[in-house]
Amino acid sequence: MNNYIKNPYAIEEKSFEIITKELGDRTFPQDIGKVVKRIIHTTADFSFADITIISKGAIQQAKEGIKSGKNIYTDTKMAMSGINKKRLSEFGGKVLNFVSDQDIALKAKEEGVTRSIIAMRKAVEENPNGIFVIGNAPTALFELINQIRGGNVNPSLIVGVPVGFVGAAESKEELLKLDVPYILTRGRKGGSNVAAAIINAILYMIN
């Protein structure tokens, strides 16, 4: 038991080797493979290789957005905390999340809707060309889709991976219909950890 690998870089390298091996014949274009493998690394769930959908050019657009210093808006503190903020800050961007702000809680209570909805409205107002990351709340993704349909938003990337049983799958089917750069996980699965893994995979691709 004292012989386990303790070096963090060796652990990560070995993990990606195992993932690549177990994916076997399932190969992906380079950048897409990096996203899919990092999701599997985070979840140990190979089903993400089947349900991860990346719109054409989305990774390239996201890289450009990050390099130009775009901010990232998340639906939860948890997704925020999983993103490599140090790496992001090298390009001038920040990760922001409004869900615990007092004005958000108040408005959500008034309207009887989730705080995620109100927080997403605030994010879109602050930067309609930002990177929007939804790992938990389908309501936040539905709100974002409404705003895009209303012509208010032209995002650099949408990470649409809400998880769960009420609205998650449906919200992602709506996102699939839009002509915007997106990365999503079809069906019920996703999560704040998956959302953060996707952003980190892209951050680590940028030289």
Next chain:
Amino acid sequence: MNNYIKNPYAIEEKSFEIITKELGDRTFPQDIGKVVKRIIHTTADFSFADITIISKGAIQQAKEGIKSGKNIYTDTKMAMSGINKKRLSEFGGKVLNFVSDQDIALKAKEEGVTRSIIAMRKAVEENPNGIFVIGNAPTALFELINQIRGGNVNPSLIVGVPVGFVGAAESKEELLKLDVPYILTRGRKGGSNVAAAIINAILYMIN
């Protein structure tokens, strides 16, 4: 699309109804069921019903620990951010994570080991009877197991759900051998989101 459920309480209630229905004949003792269902709620992954193992009396001991104001020590900021800290504070406890502390980073670099290992040592020194939550780093769980075997620690609960391909499964098999209160997920799966869900499930059980 504008008819989706927007009320957070209604969403959660409906989700748990669906989970209970889809679990079908698979029933659990009340408290254990609450933990298992909250993990599924967080991951949309029913395989956790098969791999979640809770040692006898662990939930009761954890409740008592929380009620007596014990602190919770996590291996990642992400697990920390997912735990309902407001609810925990009602009992006097705090969630702590040392992984980003400067002294931890320095020592980890010196020893060539993960920051999680050094952070876990600090947690154990601060409170050997605390609640220890490991959602990411097998190295942290191995370290904790070593400390328990060394007689230094008598935890109120160990949440042992590291995820991944190198050491995660093995660390949990070691935990299974110990006579301490634990909740773990056998095999590769787990995660910071799962770790937070387990703690929140227990927090919501306490009246």
